[in-house]
Amino acid sequence: NRTVYLKDYRPTDFIIETVDLVFDLGETMTTVGSQIRMRRRPGADPSAPLIFDGDGLALSGLALDGKPLLPERYDSNANRLTIRDLPEDGAFTLTIKTRINPTANSQLLGLYRTNGIYSTQCEAEGFRRITYFYDRPDVLAVYTVTIIADEKTCPLLLSNGNLVEEQRLDDGRHMARWHDPFPKPSYLFALVAGDLSMIEDRFKTMSGRDVTLRIYVEHGKAGRAGYAMDSLKRAMKWDEERFGREYDLDIFMIVAVSDFNMGAMENKGLNIFNDRLILADPETATDDDYARIEAVVAHEYFHNWTGNRITCRDWFQLSLKEGLTVYREHEFSADERSRPVVRVEEVKFLRAHQFPEDGGPLAHPVRPTEYVEIDNFYTTTVYEKGSEVSRMIATLLGPEGFRKGLDLFFERHDGGAVTIEDYLTCFEEATGHDLTHFALWYHQAGTPVISVDSAYDEEKAELRLTLGQKTPATPGQRIKKPLHIPLRVGLIGPNGDDMEASAISGGAHRKDVLELTQDEQTFVFEGIGARPAISVNRDFSAPVRVRFDQSREDRLRIAGAETDLVARWDTVNALALEALVRAAENVKAGQPVTVDAGLSAVLVATAEDETLEPAFRALALALPSELDIGREIGANVDPDAIHTARKTVIRAIAETGCETFVRLATGMDTLSAFSPDAASAGRRALANAALALAAAAENTPARASRAYQAADNMTDMLAAMRVLAHQFAGSDEAEDALSDFRRRFAGEPLVLDKWFSTLATVPGGQTLERVASLMGDTAFDETNPNRVRALIGAFASSNPTGFNRPDGAAYDFFADFILTSDRRNATLTARLMTAMRSFEALEPQRRALARKAIERIAGHDDLSRNLRDIVDRMLK
Numbered sequence: 001n002r003t004v005y006l007k008d009y010r011p012t013d014f015i016i017e018t019v020d021l022v023f024d025l026g027e028t029m030t031t032v033g034s035q036i037r038m039r040r041r042p043g044a045d046p047s048a049p050l051i052f053d054g055d056g057l058a059l060s061g062l063a064l065d066g067k068p069l070l071p072e073r074y075d076s077n078a079n080r081l082t083i084r085d086l087p088e089d090g091a092f093t094l095t096i097k098t099r100i101n102p103t104a105n106s107q108l109l110g111l112y113r114t115n116g117i118y119s120t121q122c123e124a125e126g127f128r129r130i131t132y133f134y135d136r137p138d139v140l141a142v143y144t145v146t147i148i149a150d151e152k153t154c155p156l157l158l159s160n161g162n163l164v165e166e167q168r169l170d171d172g173r174h175m176a177r178w179h180d181p182f183p184k185p186s187y188l189f190a191l192v193a194g195d196l197s198m199i200e201d202r203f204k205t206m207s208g209r210d211v212t213l214r215i216y217v218e219h220g221k222a223g224r225a226g227y228a229m230d231s232l233k234r235a236m237k238w239d240e241e242r243f244g245r246e247y248d249l250d251i252f253m254i255v256a257v258s259d260f261n262m263g264a265m266e267n268k269g270l271n272i273f274n275d276r277l278i279l280a281d282p283e284t285a286t287d288d289d290y291a292r293i294e295a296v297v298a299h300e301y302f303h304n305w306t307g308n309r310i311t312c313r314d315w316f317q318l319s320l321k322e323g324l325t326v327y328r329e330h331e332f333s334a335d336e337r338s339r340p341v342v343r344v345e346e347v348k349f350l351r352a353h354q355f356p357e358d359g360g361p362l363a364h365p366v367r368p369t370e371y372v373e374i375d376n377f378y379t380t381t382v383y384e385k386g387s388e389v390s391r392m393i394a395t396l397l398g399p400e401g402f403r404k405g406l407d408l409f410f411e412r413h414d415g416g417a418v419t420i421e422d423y424l425t426c427f428e429e430a431t432g433h434d435l436t437h438f439a440l441w442y443h444q445a446g447t448p449v450i451s452v453d454s455a456y457d458e459e460k461a462e463l464r465l466t467l468g469q470k471t472p473a474t475p476g477q478r479i480k481k482p483l484h485i486p487l488r489v490g491l492i493g494p495n496g497d498d499m500e501a502s503a504i505s506g507g508a509h510r511k512d513v514l515e516l517t518q519d520e521q522t523f524v525f526e527g528i529g530a531r532p533a534i535s536v537n538r539d540f541s542a543p544v545r546v547r548f549d550q551s552r553e554d555r556l557r558i559a560g561a562e563t564d565l566v567a568r569w570d571t572v573n574a575l576a577l578e579a580l581v582r583a584a585e586n587v588k589a590g591q592p593v594t595v596d597a598g599l600s601a602v603l604v605a606t607a608e609d610e611t612l613e614p615a616f617r618a619l620a621l622a623l624p625s626e627l628d629i630g631r632e633i634g635a636n637v638d639p640d641a642i643h644t645a646r647k648t649v650i651r652a653i654a655e656t657g658c659e660t661f662v663r664l665a666t667g668m669d670t671l672s673a674f675s676p677d678a679a680s681a682g683r684r685a686l687a688n689a690a691l692a693l694a695a696a697a698e699n700t701p702a703r704a705s706r707a708y709q710a711a712d713n714m715t716d717m718l719a720a721m722r723v724l725a726h727q728f729a730g731s732d733e734a735e736d737a738l739s740d741f742r743r744r745f746a747g748e749p750l751v752l753d754k755w756f757s758t759l760a761t762v763p764g765g766q767t768l769e770r771v772a773s774l775m776g777d778t779a780f781d782e783t784n785p786n787r788v789r790a791l792i793g794a795f796a797s798s799n800p801t802g803f804n805r806p807d808g809a810a811y812d813f814f815a816d817f818i819l820t821s822d823r824r825n826a827t828l829t830a831r832l833m834t835a836m837r838s839f840e841a842l843e844p845q846r847r848a849l850a851r852k853a854i855e856r857i858a859g860h861d862d863l864s865r866n867l868r869d870i871v872d873r874m875l876k
């Protein structure tokens, strides 16, 4: 197995100037001609051969400056092309011909054809499955692409850049030629051909240029592309206003395809999307779907500057584009929607996905130093923790400082392939801040734990806050250093107002942001006239865990009065989480579960508080999930005890607040016509959170059943169906709703994914049999990544009691699926496998069974490199 190391980076011996590609598309035989103008890099060894990457290729022609190359001058195999004795002056044109089979390409990497559509996915290393090339991000070239195909089945021929020529050929074929004037790396190459329908719009950029916007979707789906188009226009405008970034081509295209490994891909001028992140209408998409579509359309568009105009020197720098682009996406969502609600959702996501990654066998730094398979590094650490790191830079430098640094980055590195160091240097030079210590966030893995201790001296009117930090060991990084952590802290006075210190000493700080740089530091706040309740990590200013043994009285003050809504939610959530963990311990010990009245009171009061927006109240009411509770417990986890405990606690809270929840649950009847805006979505979220609780209190499926029948949009319909399926599994009402849903959306694969997921996440051991039989449903298709994620992925990652059946049968089922799926689609399978990464946290019996299943997978010697890398690291 090859390991790639950051320290081995060196530039190529040759520079590619232009690439001319000719695709003659055939379903099982496509020929690719590649004409590459190259020259030797100044200073490179004149005797060095040219070594191109390939992956499963067959070479069918090779010429140098127009003359066929003699066999003694080159070697080729499926994965490499080596050419020796290159012209002395170092300048030459290479012509390479390969033949590929797009229909047989089940990996969905490179050029593939499904549902009659040819499309490509080249990031990270898919281009080498099309032709031999320097398939690495630091080789930027200008591409011209000619596509030839049957006109009837492929009326549409798309590639990056601008359309420069179209022509009808003999025997029913036609050609289109595209030219992209912006030099780009091969991972941003894209081609689409087929028969699709389209919606079109226009955007006038800030300098007055007209841009044509097109979104291509399957026939019959054009009516569902409007929200994506609207999101795109808002994103283009926002990037001009917020960051001064303007679009640079005359046309911007998005194509939605139904078979896609990732969410979406930012190919220059021709984004390719998983159709679930484009298609939406009220009958088929939930509010969450709308929010995801808006965010991802914006994300891929923002890549045009952070990723495409400025790209990565090598794949170790992946977070340079992904972390920064996620941060830009998050800021966009915050501006378009409710900032605190969006922030709370980010925190929930980080804790649910990135913290466990960072605390488990797959932990790695935001900028790794080695990898076996780069596809396995498109992780929440590179993306979301990477985003948090950029957010912390903005917190430390302030919004103006951040903007200045980013402006310098755009100006200095436009057209370049650069590193994280280049990025940080721009902020240092633009603002005079020293980020040497801060940079450790990129290199050190693990989630820091912050300990907080406070002492208040009434006589001196002084508060002493002692902050400690400790990062647990991670694979390959035993010893950790203290990080530079910006912690936003609020002092809340007895009347609920913020208290201002007359002076703060003990370390650097920027307004209310304390800069923690050592293992332990004591900050002293002067002029504090009364003992405050201390709110730590307001706005989640740093991606850390906080351990603070605070009085209950202080926590209730924060839960009821904190003006920073992120910290307020966090405190409400922490109170609930604590109660749930305690309840799980009680269940495990065979003791009764009690719920203290204080918690129920806080939740009911929050639900009723009309000064808070509905979306926020809904977040507070969505009590921590079974997975959240398991993660908090962390070791010796018993999913069945957690399930019982959670059910009991929810029931008790629901009964206490029954009247409130019933009132809020029925409030939605008065809503007028559906609108996907954030405020309307928030009202639906509150009503549906209340519905789940009201149903728990009443302990009958009647209310949810009525809600299901009355629903006139997918958000409400799915919410009601989930209450029925999960809280009243096996009831006639649940089965009726589930079969109605299956029937009603028989022709809508994306909607049926919601049905598969709902069924896959029904708690309890019997779900395994249901999942196994659903694999035989005519709507299930194991070659489609969305279907696989909806059924198998949801079962393995979001059904703790079902997947962790005490007899280990679900682990075996999963292992069998993984082994079959790996041969078909390695990227997807390796990602699916990470569902088991926290198996060491289970109680001993399940842990042993889980390990056995993973070991059985690892025992096969023909695993893909992707899966091998994941299971080996999990078992280390």
Ligand code: DPP
Pocket: 123, 262, 263, 264, 265, 266, 299, 300, 303, 322
């Ligand atoms: N398409 C993926 C993303 O945008 C990888 N670049 O994050």
Ligand code: ZN
Pocket: 299, 303, 321, 322, 325
């Ligand atoms: Zn991205």
